[in-house]
Every structure is written in structure tokens, then in C-alpha cells.
Amino acid sequence: MPAFDEAASRVGPPDAAAAEEARRRHDRLTKPAGSLGRLEDAGVRLCAIAGFCPPPVPQPAAVGVFAGDHGVLAEGVSPWPQEVTAQMVANFCAGGAAVNVLAAHVGADVIVVDVGVAGDLPAHPRLRSAKVRRGTANLADGPAMTLSEARQALDVGAQLAAGLAESGTRCLLTGDMGIGNTTPSAALIAALTGRAALEVTGRGTGIDDERWAVKVRVVESAVSRAGDVTDPVELLATIGGLEIAALAGFVIGGAAARLPVLLDGVIAGAAALVATAILPECAGYLFAGHRSTEPGATAALDHLELKPLIDLDLRLGEGTGACLALPVLQGAAKILRDMATFESAGVTEDHG
Amino acid sequence: MPAFDEAASRVGPPDAAAAEEARRRHDRLTKPAGSLGRLEDAGVRLCAIAGFCPPPVPQPAAVGVFAGDHGVLAEGVSPWPQEVTAQMVANFCAGGAAVNVLAAHVGADVIVVDVGVAGDLPAHPRLRSAKVRRGTANLADGPAMTLSEARQALDVGAQLAAGLAESGTRCLLTGDMGIGNTTPSAALIAALTGRAALEVTGRGTGIDDERWAVKVRVVESAVSRAGDVTDPVELLATIGGLEIAALAGFVIGGAAARLPVLLDGVIAGAAALVATAILPECAGYLFAGHRSTEPGATAALDHLELKPLIDLDLRLGEGTGACLALPVLQGAAKILRDMATFESAGVTEDHG
Numbered sequence: 001m002p003a004f005d006e007a008a009s010r011v012g013p014p015d016a017a018a019a020e021e022a023r024r025r026h027d028r029l030t031k032p033a034g035s036l037g038r039l040e041d042a043g044v045r046l047c048a049i050a051g052f053c054p055p056p057v058p059q060p061a062a063v064g065v066f067a068g069d070h071g072v073l074a075e076g077v078s079p080w081p082q083e084v085t086a087q088m089v090a091n092f093c094a095g096g097a098a099v100n101v102l103a104a105h106v107g108a109d110v111i112v113v114d115v116g117v118a119g120d121l122p123a124h125p126r127l128r129s130a131k132v133r134r135g136t137a138n139l140a141d142g143p144a145m146t147l148s149e150a151r152q153a154l155d156v157g158a159q160l161a162a163g164l165a166e167s168g169t170r171c172l173l174t175g176d177m178g179i180g181n182t183t184p185s186a187a188l189i190a191a192l193t194g195r196a197a198l199e200v201t202g203r204g205t206g207i208d209d210e211r212w213a214v215k216v217r218v219v220e221s222a223v224s225r226a227g228d229v230t231d232p233v234e235l236l237a238t239i240g241g242l243e244i245a246a247l248a249g250f251v252i253g254g255a256a257a258r259l260p261v262l263l264d265g266v267i268a269g270a271a272a273l274v275a276t277a278i279l280p281e282c283a284g285y286l287f288a289g290h291r292s293t294e295p296g297a298t299a300a301l302d303h304l305e306l307k308p309l310i311d312l313d314l315r316l317g318e319g320t321g322a323c324l325a326l327p328v329l330q331g332a333a334k335i336l337r338d339m340a341t342f343e344s345a346g347v348t349e350d351h352g
Numbered sequence: 353m354p355a356f357d358e359a360a361s362r363v364g365p366p367d368a369a370a371a372e373e374a375r376r377r378h379d380r381l382t383k384p385a386g387s388l389g390r391l392e393d394a395g396v397r398l399c400a401i402a403g404f405c406p407p408p409v410p411q412p413a414a415v416g417v418f419a420g421d422h423g424v425l426a427e428g429v430s431p432w433p434q435e436v437t438a439q440m441v442a443n444f445c446a447g448g449a450a451v452n453v454l455a456a457h458v459g460a461d462v463i464v465v466d467v468g469v470a471g472d473l474p475a476h477p478r479l480r481s482a483k484v485r486r487g488t489a490n491l492a493d494g495p496a497m498t499l500s501e502a503r504q505a506l507d508v509g510a511q512l513a514a515g516l517a518e519s520g521t522r523c524l525l526t527g528d529m530g531i532g533n534t535t536p537s538a539a540l541i542a543a544l545t546g547r548a549a550l551e552v553t554g555r556g557t558g559i560d561d562e563r564w565a566v567k568v569r570v571v572e573s574a575v576s577r578a579g580d581v582t583d584p585v586e587l588l589a590t591i592g593g594l595e596i597a598a599l600a601g602f603v604i605g606g607a608a609a610r611l612p613v614l615l616d617g618v619i620a621g622a623a624a625l626v627a628t629a630i631l632p633e634c635a636g637y638l639f640a641g642h643r644s645t646e647p648g649a650t651a652a653l654d655h656l657e658l659k660p661l662i663d664l665d666l667r668l669g670e671g672t673g674a675c676l677a678l679p680v681l682q683g684a685a686k687i688l689r690d691m692a693t694f695e696s697a698g699v700t701e702d703h704g
Contacts, residue, residue, distance in 0.1 A: 031450050032557035038664040038665050088382070090698070091697045096691060096692025100690075205702065206387070310662070312391050314389045324679070324683055330457060331453075331457050331458075331676055335450060338456075340443055347439040
């Protein structure tokens, strides 16, 4: 069975009994009930994902940075040339990019996966070669890729998740690289949330009004062309990207392994929408690392009913926002594991 | 010279040239300009504080947890009995409280300071005894403490900051413990921001409507009684708390040592308002760890023009929100220190 289908067949719902046990435990810890706010919610969800309480600390963690190129770049949606995707992959391998710095800071591994970079990439221990094709076709002219290519890319992501889980990784972080990839992300978000292109199309790496207007038109026409596509995998093939498809597979692979999946920004948001459209149960395994300033990111989070752990106006991608959020998630687990209870500490409870 | 006066005499403005150098460096790093949002701003401010770029990573870090009791508890402003302050100090010493768990998680030391706990506390290596008095007087009846006691408490905080700086600590985090201390905090915030008691008085550890109405009346009358007090130290004495005064001294001590001071929640917000009222220059050394759900916290942050690094609906205090934010601040420094530039990585810049 292909890795993706195998993963999808194994995803079950999070464990409600473990969540309830975590809620009860929170109320016995030496703090006013509920006073750790959304950190408590995160701890409860980690228990539901693991199936027991206290939950394992989400550590070691790994960022899967999936890279791909985009034929839609020909429409002028980004000021950055396509070669930058490959150059940044080299930068990830050398350890000089933002995601390397922040991943090292929080103790997460970085695994770079070439799922569809246009150029050739020299071999590197940090780089996995899983090129499905050399960049997508221009989604403004026709489908970005074939259905078979979309499935292959889903497999690439699911395979990485399964391999990481098998080698003991306890938390998956999503990362991405692909010049032009906010355009297919906006298209997928519009198609899957029902929002207008104008609402979900942002400035990506920072584009001017003219280029933005072009981008909105490209997204509008892509969404309209995909209007009668109901199958999420076909939607990926029609208006998606190779790294987005791989990320959707990564998300479902993480859920299959009962691991928390910490999403980065707007590209991850698009991938998570696709993953939950394929398999709604995987939503229970997702955490939003941060809220990107890209408007599509907020639309995706709203649709996924996720609140971000960090909100610092980031819009870089690569997995940087997920890395910054990892210590928060780990802290949520340690609160449940390590705090004293009222009884054990001899602390008097409130008098109502 | 008393520790506080000595510290206050040494506080200078942050270094604008180092900040400008950091901005220029950010624009050379391999990422779209400005794409790390407020993480970039934090890095710029760390350079301004240190006086050079890249800035030192704010590490090692220490949480100063100042503990004191409050005579105003007699008014029924909290459902927790006064003895819980001492019990929680014992819990901090034993390592079982939330601040212990989160400080250990982020690699920060916890130093507990008894600046005004009512009861006797057994000696412990983690506890510094600097009791100025056994809890404040009831601020609903008269001044919470004398001017001399307020100055002594300021000294306690400034002394701890100076000692930590001398032993190599590179980041100060604020923490607090004191049953009833959201009441004097709300009073100080109302007095120093000009907001109404109703706007800045919250539910603290979680009180019902009836108790909250009592608390609002207590805050209103305290603020009205302090109406003609213009000297911030006299304000502390009139409607403050011993741990709040110590925290104000800690803030100014940190600024004097040119260290970043990472504020926790509403108690820290009140202390920071007092500190900046005494010495406006210390504002440049402050970072808001998080936004407490206490309404006074937001009022204080607005007045201080600080945006929180974390916003997770916490309302525990102890320093927990500051601990959760520490990895973000450290990440901001590492971005400036460790990322590759466009030149060094051979990455093409955008074509505008």
C-alpha cells in the first residue's frame, strides 16, 4: 500500500478519556483552576493525542522542510527568481537560514526534502531527494500537476512522518520552501474555506500593489477553474504545489503515528486544510505554531478552529513560526508531568 | 548610597546606534526584509540594550520571585487565605510550582525573595530572606507601608538585580507571589494610567461577581485617597505592596546593569509603571513576556507601549508568562548572531 494510504487508514480520533484525565489533573495542581489558560488546553490536547496523562514531552522534534518550485511564477506573482528555491535549500543544508537557527535554538532537527525543486541539487546529508517533478506546471494555464504526481507527493510527506516516528521523534513541525508558493496556498485556502481570493491573497515575501493585483487575479481564476473539483487530492493536482501536497501527507502521517503536528504559517495552513478535507480526524493532532501576517493564514486557522501559540507578525515560512512555538508546547506537557498537587505540596485550596 | 539610588543613578538610554546597526544587519540576512516581524524588533532592542550588534543571547537568565502579604486581604478581595503565600513560597523552594517547571524548562534559575511574607519561613538555599515587614497594612484603612519601608523594598529588588548581573546573569525575569496582590496592582495601574478602577480591576485568581464588586470599591477608594500623591515612591507606600516595590527596584536594577528585563503579568505591569514613573529611561530595557487576562495588565502594557511576546490567556503570575517568553527573546538574539547573509550564502536578492 502507498505510504499515504497506509497512514490514512491508521488515523483514529484523539483519546477523550485521556483529555478528561488531564483536565482533572490540572485542577489538582498548585495553581488557581484554569490560570494557565491556553497552555492548559494544549496540555489536554497532548494527552488526547498520546492517549495517556501526563503526556510525553514533545521531544525530540523535527522540522520537515519540503521544497518545490511553481510554474505560476511565470505570471509575475513574486519578485524573487525561481533559482532562489534551490539556493535556499543549499542555505538550509549549510545551516545558515532562519529555520536552522531557530530549530537549533529549540533543539529540533531540520530535514530538507526536495519534492519538486526545478534545478538540480547537490547531495547533502541533511537533504532527502524525493523529486516528483521539476516544479509544477503553471496553474494559471492548466493543472499544476497530474493526480498521480499529487499522490506521489502525498506519499513523500507520509513517508517522512512515518520514518521520523519510527526513529523516536515525538513532534513533527512543518516547514516549506518554494518561491511563489503563497499563490497556490491562497488558491487552496479560498477553495477549501469558501473565502474570496481578495480576502486570502497576501503580499507573500512583500510585493507591491500592482503585483498583488496580478496575484489576486491568478488566484481568482484558479479557484474558479477548480470550482467543480470536490476531491481534495484532485484539488491539490489542479491548483496546489508539490511541497504543499507533501506537507498534507506529512500531517496525516503524523496523525497516523499519534504525534502532535505543529503547523507553521500559510503554506502549512493550506496543507492542513487539504489534509483535513481528505481525513477530518487528523484535525485533532494539529497545533497552530503561529499566525502568519498572510491573510490566508488566519482564514485557514479559523476554518481549522485553531488558535496560534505565537503571534509575532512573522511571514517568513520555512518552519520558523513552528520552531518558536515548540517550547510552549513542551512547557504544556511538563506542567502536567512535573507540577506538585495541592496535596503533595501541602498548599491550602481556595475558600470559593 | 542605598542600592536603589545607586542603580537609578546609573540608568542610561539604550544605544540608538547599535539599534540602527541591527536593523541594517537584519536586511542583509537571508530572508525577505522584515519577514520575522516582531522577532526582528526584539533583536533590535536587545542590541540597543547591550550597546552592540549582534547582541549577547539573554542567557543565563534568572526569575526573581518576590513574595509579600497584603493587609487588604481583610476586605475579602480574594478567596485564598493569607497562609497560602507562605505555602507557595515553600512550594517554590521545593520546586513544585508552575514557575519552577517552566523556569527549568527554559533554563532559568528561580530565586525566591521574602520581602514581606506575614509568616515565618524556614531557611532554604533557594530563598533569600529580606523581610521588610510582615505584610502590608490594609490599604483600605490607611497607607500600606511607610515611605521608609517602600524604599527598603525598592533596595531589595535593586540589590538582587545587581547581584545577578555581577554573577553573569544576562536576562532578568520578574516573578511574584502574594495572596491579594492584584488589588494593590490594580490601584497602582489606575493611579498611574488614569484609568477607572472598574476598567483595571480583574478577577485575580478567579473571584465571583460579589467579591469583584468589593474589590472594585476598594481599588476606587484607594486611588481616590492617593489622588494628590505625585511621587511614585509615596504612591507605592500608600497603595502598593512590598513585592511590587521590590519588583520596581528589580526593574531599575536590571536597566542599570544594561540587562533586558522580561516582565510577567499584571503585578509586573504595576511595578514597571512605578519604575518608569520614577525613571522613564528604564522603559527601554523592558520586554512584555505575555498579556495576562487581568484587564490591568493590558492597561499597563498600553501605557508602557509594550506588545507581549506571548498571549495565551495566562493569569497565574509567579513569573510563568515571562518564562514562556524567554526562548522567543533568545531566538531573536540568535537570528542576528547566527543567520547567513545573502552574500555569505550566495542567495540572490529579490528583483524588487
